[in-house]
Amino acid sequence: MNVTADVLGPGYEAIELPMGHDDEGEVVATLVRRRGAGAGDEPRRRAVLYLHGFIDYFFQKHLADFYVDLGFDFYALDLRKYGRSLRPYQTPNHIDSLSDYFPEIDEAVRIIRDVDGHGTLLLNGHSTGGLIAALWADRVRGRGLVDGLFLNSPFLDIAEPLLMRKLGAGLARALRPRFPKAKLPAGVSDHYPRSLHRDHDGEWDFDLGWKPLLGFPVRAAWLAAVRRGQLRVHRGLDIDVPVLVMASARSVRPTRKVLDVTGADAVLDVEHMARWAPRLGRNVTLVRIDGGLHDLVLSAEPARGRVFAELTRWTNGYLPGSEASPA
Numbered sequence: 139m140n141v142t143a144d145v146l147g148p149g150y151e152a153i154e155l156p157m158g159h160d161d162e163g164e165v166v167a168t169l170v171r172r173r174g175a176g177a178g179d180e181p182r183r184r185a186v187l188y189l190h191g192f193i194d195y196f197f198q199k200h201l202a203d204f205y206v207d208l209g210f211d212f213y214a215l216d217l218r219k220y221g222r223s224l225r226p227y228q229t230p231n232h233i234d235s236l237s238d239y240f241p242e243i244d245e246a247v248r249i250i251r252d253v254d255g256h257g258t259l260l261l262n263g264h265s266t267g268g269l270i271a272a273l274w275a276d277r278v279r280g281r282g283l284v285d286g287l288f289l290n291s292p293f294l295d296i297a298e299p300l301l302m303r304k305l306g307a308g309l310a311r312a313l314r315p316r317f318p319k320a321k322l323p324a325g326v327s328d329h330y331p332r333s334l335h336r337d338h339d340g341e342w343d344f345d346l347g348w349k350p351l352l353g354f355p356v357r358a359a360w361l362a363a364v365r366r367g368q369l370r371v372h373r374g375l376d377i378d379v380p381v382l383v384m385a386s387a388r389s390v391r392p393t394r395k396v397l398d399v400t401g402a403d404a405v406l407d408v409e410h411m412a413r414w415a416p417r418l419g420r421n422v423t424l425v426r427i428d429g430g431l432h433d434l435v436l437s438a439e440p441a442r443g444r445v446f447a448e449l450t451r452w453t454n455g456y457l458p459g460s461e462a463s464p465a
Contacts, residue, residue, distance in 0.1 A: 144222075150202075151170070166218065184256065186213065197344040201435050217267075231354055251283070261284050263288075264292075269294060269368065287379065288382045289381065291406060294372075295407065309358070381423070383415040385412060385430070387429070404431070
């Protein structure tokens with residue numbers, strides 16, 4: 139296992155996971171690990187695995203701090219063709235199916251459970267990572283690999299009116315067989331990432347090569363894959379562990395006239411999350427956060443504090459091996 143120091147500095151390790159080859163060449167994923175202080179060779183009983191969203195990678199050190207303080211060892215995956223795992227010869231984010239990500243999740247879980255010896259595992263997915271986490275958890279139900287899911291603003295539907303959703307998904311399906319990397323006339327406004335980065339209007343530092351303000355193109359195969367995954371959720375999954383879904387209390391669509399995207403989800407429609415959350419499984423809790431951003435853990439206070447308080451309460455109530463911790 140190739141373990142190196144991570145770009146986040148002391149306390150963080152990066153484990154490269156070889157994932158074979160595709161039509162662009164060698165593929166890797168990267169597992170970031172941060173163990174609790176003083177853990178040494180004896181891991182804590184509980185661990186969490188974080189999956190990032192689209193145009194994203196793991197950089198939220200304060201999220202790792204929160205979990206470590208709560209008694210978890212922390213892990214995060216930079217999925218293939220994202221962040222630490224992106225290679226110069228690759229098309230950023232490009233995949234044919236969301237199931238393409240399952241092998242690296244499988245391998246990360248194997249390392250967390252079998253190599254590092256954790257008995258309880260929480261899977262934490264944000265946005266597209268939340269959709270991927272839900273589909274993976276449904277696939278492995280009954281195998282005891284995961285004990286709970288926390289989905290932070292999961293990408294359960296496309297944030298467009300019904301007609302536009304159908305047209306966009308139809309165009310992606312039509313182009314995918316012959317032109318999978320075709321760029322679609324869609325994208326994410328730079329208002330939201332500008333509201334996050336400390337060099338602009340936010341308080342966070344992240345690599346603008348890995349999470350650019352203008353994003354990456356939306357390509358046909360990626361959107362078609364996402365839509366197939368969303369429709370599976372709409373038909374109903376059967377996740378057999380407790381699921382916590384959190385979303386902002388409201389959404390806002392950035393336009394030339396609407397420049398203020400603080401205190402709301404400026405990427406997805408939070409009512410979609412509320413609508414589809416019950417289709418995830420048998421035990422689903424939905425929490426709405428006043429003042430929450432799309433990535434709720436990057437929200438300003440007091441919203442960020444409420445996210446962590448609600449997550450603390452839920453983990454203490456639903457996860458095996460929970461330890462009472464202050465909210």
